[in-house]
Amino acid sequence: MAGPTTSASPEDLELLELARTVAREAGALAVRMRAEGVSVADTKSSPTDVVTQADRAAEELLRERLLAARPDDAILGEEGDDVAGSSGVRWVLDPVDGTVNFLYGLPHWAVSVAAARDDEVVAGVVVAPALGREYDAVRGGGARLDGRELRVRDSGADPGRWLVGTGFSYRPDVRRRQGRAVAELLTRVRDVRRDGSCALDLCAVASGSLDAYVEEGPHWWDHAAGGLVAREAGARLEVVPGVDLDLVTCAPRATFDGFAQVVEACGFAGPRV
Missing domain, CATH: 3.30.540.10 (Fructose-1,6-Bisphosphatase, subunit A, domain 1)
Known part of the structure; x- marks a missing residue:
């Protein structure tokens, strides 16, 4: 290898x-x-x-x-x-x-x-x-x-062309609010995928199989290795306080700021409650 x-x-x-x-x-x-x-x-x-x-x-x-x-x-x-x-x-x-x-x-x-x-x-x-x-x-x-x-995809500035990975908490109260945020996200991007592994979703951003990824709730062990793969392939990854749990956001460096704005507008990010 x-x-x-x-x-x-x-x-x-x-x-x-x-x-x-x-x-x-x-x-x-x-x-x-x-x-x-x-x-x-x-x-x-x-x-x-x-x-x-x-x-x-x-x-x-x-x-x-x-x-x-x-x-x-x-x-x-x-x-x-x-x-x-x-x-x-x-x-x-x-x-x-x-x-x-x-x-x-x-x-x-x-x-x-x-x-x-x-x-x-x-x-x-x-x-x-x-x-x-x-x-x-x-x-x-x-x-x-x-x-x-690996290199990230040249996703372009139009959110309507982005394929976004996401995931959900197993807590019903958190999942209910996350569902509303993803429903709003669906109106702004090409489509959303939920494959069930944070690590692999981040690697998908690295390989260009996804344009971006957002999820509230992953722990360090979920995103440590996959996050490095994404960053070394040209992505930016940030972990910030979300509404209930930490929010992980990842996208190519060139489009990260635009994706973060979409994420916030959809209701993912905000002060803890």
Whole structure:
């Protein structure tokens, strides 16, 4: 596989290679467990916000492999307790981003592994086994899909030509308001897609499969790796307080300001209530 050829540091490239190795292994584990039958282990924000046994097993594998290779690093994962570290590197993990898709046998789910220094993501990998795709990025080294360099789409300034990805909270009260915002968004853009994985939606912006993405509610582990892929491909990503939860907005740098204005006009952004 072709590697980064620009200004990425050797240390960040080492983190990228480790992220790639462990993400592939966790993805293979999740695929095996999916074939054996999905078991729901718990729920989180609502009864429909599920955690499977594969989420937990894949995160445990990621933690074990990363700490075996770099025992002084910190770890932040979706499904487990935080691990403190002393190296200055923190791993940000989502073992199965798109768990409901995984539960139903839909292909849009991914293992997301990112490495951060001082809360800045410097390396990230998003492996989507059911789609046969592997995205990766390193700070200053660009972004790739299966070794092919990625660049965002030249979306143009007309919102009516933008295809926008989004997602929804699992809390019914938040989802009701989000639905109204998306309904307004539909009147202003080409169309809206909801594929169910924040990480893959951000990678879709990077590859030009989406013109922009907005969602209220993703956590750092949802967008850490995918966000770096998008930024290194030429996108701008911002996380700001939304109405109820943090709002993640991503679009090509040239059209970001215009997209942010549309997002705000549709009712996504505003003071917390």
